[in-house]
Amino acid sequence: MRPISRADFLKGLGGLAVLGLGFQFLRVRPAQFRVSMVGPSRQVGHRLRDLMKDGAASLSSFVDCGSKTVVIVGGGMAGLSAGWWLKKNGFQDFLILELEPQVGGNSSFGENAVSKFPWGAHYVPLANRESKYVRQLFLELGIIEADHDKEKPRYNELYLCHDPQERLLKDGSFQEGLVPKRGLKPAEEDEMKRFFDRVHELRETRGSDGKPAFAIPLDLSSEDACFRNLDKISFARWLKENNFVTRPLQWYVNYCCRDDYGATAENVSAWAGLHYFAGRRGHAVNAETNSVVTWPEGNGFLVSRLREMLADKIVTNAPVLRLIEDKEGGNLCYFTSDGAVSRYKAKFAIFCAPRFLAPYLVENYKLEKKPTYAPWLVANITLKKVPGGRGVGLAWDNVSYYGDSLGYVVANHQNITTRQSRVVVTYYLPLSQLPPDAARRKLLNSPEKAWSAAIVEDLETMHPGITADIISIDLWPWGHGMISPGVDYIWQERRQLPLNQGAVHFAHSDMSGISNFEEAQYQGVQAAERVLAQLEKS
């Protein structure tokens, strides 16, 4: 028998390859799921830009709505909180004008046949003792049931995050909690312990002025230079200088920075980085210290309650176009609603939109330096069934040691039903690998299919085969998601942002430098206080 020739062989091989490809095409494609890109309404934004280009010209004809003592621009957490505080203090003559069809801003939520779900903010940690306003609101909403002014209040257990709270996929299996535990070398374990000892010590540390080293809201933090100087170096540098170098710790710290600030340890200051670990000091009689309160719709729960309280004060689909100082030192507030330009004459305005918009909206406002905002992509994914996995079962927050994302939070987790059928999970991806501007372009220009493919790929590494269980993926890009507390932002740059310009007072979480519910609320209440004080004077 002659040895077969190479030509014959290659023919045979070619045949097989064709056969294989044929099979590939014949293969029944898995059921396709629906992908869609949801808000924020860019349309309105573009229109706003056009209108502003035309300048005062387009504002010459308007519907006169009369006068209001206070107009609040933007119904995010800061704006709603300003309204809450005004109303609480017996002041009624105000309105909240919101660009979107619903209030909430970064704390907005959605709902489908399976569950409500967050589009952004999804939890609040137990409130520190100094977080007075948070505790006050929580008491009013029944989130705190008793002892809101004591060290350890009693929380409503329906709202405390149900157990299991967190799990991390590492080395092939899910472990409890997000601090890496599986497969650590002794040196890594030691370093982890040293790190937590250090930040827990800082958590209890007070400065020479008697204030906590790291407080919530952060304005109440100690002014000692030894703490404030930490704002002058990056967190990454602090970690290196303090010899925190092993990979599991670096992973964990970066995870936390990206989770809270949308930026890596390189890009946040050491003060901000440490604030995450040493700032949260809240306790409860009926929960552990690291507990959080959460709802299926995330902080949308707080938005809904505030919206109910302020129902008659809220106008939605009403983007503010311009705030112009009038002769009496008050404001003329132009906004559109139902397509027509309208105007309120207001004594005061509280500007609760992000500060980078102020130059476009507030007449004669100059922004020295545009703050940095981190872009985010949030996806709500509806699944046919609960995603499994080896190790501990589904938790509220589910994270992978290997992915680029922050994992996902299960919207149905807080349900008290025994049904275990379909679930909605909220997937978070801070685009922290690129510089913010480039990331923003990528975020807004990449097609939704590209995003969904990347998300599916990431989820597949956590749960092989999960693709078949996906019913739909809804995406929400946040171009200017969160203020980034980079080096020198919190204790220098943001303090140069004026609190007011004439009768326009500012309130937004970017004035704290840390984007969360507590800071947004604090800024809102502070602005309302300033306005109330002025009103009292006059």
Place this chain on the structure above:
Amino acid sequence: MIYPLLLTAFVISTCGLVYELIAGTIASYLLGDSVTQFSTVIGVYLFSMGVGSYLSRFVVKNVIATFIRVELLVGLVGGISASLLFLLFEHVENFRILLYSLVSIIGILIGLEVPLLMRILQDKLEFKDLVSQVFTFDYVGALLASLLFPLVLVPYLGLVRVSFLFGLFNVLVAFWSIRLFKNELKSSTFLNTMAVVLVLALTGGFAFSEKIMTVAETSTFPDPIIFSTSTPYQRIVITGNGKDIRLFLNGNLQFSTRDEYRYHEALVHPGMAALPQASDILVLGGGDGMAVRELLKYPQVKSIQLVDLDQKMTQLFTEQEILTRINKNSLKDTRVKVLNGDAFVWLRKNDRKFDFIVVDFPDPSNFSLGKLYSDTFYKTLKKSLKPNGLVVIQSTSPYFAKNSYWCVVNTLKASGFYTTPYHAYVPAFGDWGYVIGSQTPFCPGKNYAPALTYLSPESFNAMLEFPKDMLPTKTAVNRLNNQELVHLFEAEWSEYEAH
């Protein structure tokens, strides 16, 4: 003879690469981080092949027989490799040791094969042809494997079947070689038998691979299944052997007709005997209608509201002959209203008040069930209770899951109830625990329904006594945010099952 042997080289290398890919893929599935897994698996595999090649020099005699034996061994180890990795993952202390041992064994065997094959061929071809031919086939086989594996094999067959299939190919090559070398081999009986056994075993594995994957999950039922169905919430299985009918939910025994009267009498009567005026009753869970059957023995009962999650379940126990015979058509009684819904959700909206509430949920074996044993649940329950009303809760076994049982009692107490724990012996379950919750200290009553099979005032008194191995323990309160009970329950039952 040359052509078949070269084809052998081709099959061997295809199989070898497939095993390597299987190991790499499973390792990345199970351990994550595919770059690391694939690199290390390939590294270990190639190195082992080197070891195998080196070892081949020690094979001096019986080259052909050794070659065939190696071939059979590769078939066996490679064939079962995927199932072995999947099945043992949960059970071995260090999965990586298993993984790399398996990869090394396969690598060494494959590494032995090629040199042996070349030696078999050495006097049939010129050296330059030999080397060129063998390696051509070897590398082309590798290419084929690496293309087929992701495109065809894994999508169509799945890892476990692919591994059996290629094991089979190896064994068939061995078979073929035995044929080819009939004359050179001294005796081929042993090799032939081995080959046949392996073909059968691997074919079996291939055919039953689905079963192998679910072997851990399927529970076996001792008696024939007479009815089974899956609902959105659970799998309902009813078995019967003529005398004894048993209900299983998700594989867990719910009752056996031999002794369910003990369980249900103990659940219902101690409470009812103390409530001569009880007219409005609420049953949560208990879709089998057995607790309702016991409640209907009291003439003072005017209405019973049953809330059970699973419509299929209550429907079955309302309509199926064999089942309604057991619950005496209780769910069809005019006094009984059946509602299908979530107990917790329903309770939070309910504003009716009841004299007696029977809580008969499945054991707290998962987090969503654990919520139905939380202090928040019991506080909600309290709002639906009349001032003199009572609740009774089935609360797992104080013998098998002592801490779990006392955790239920402690949680009920922490929710503002007076608690009266008691237990009964139910042969199908073992020693079983209950607890009565009341708003004033509980006094056992005497007004038992007539004609009970098990319970009497005296026997109840005995049930209140807990022997030394079941005495109360201190536990945390079961809260939504700590799921203490589920953790205790898991720990205790897994310990028990491990023995």
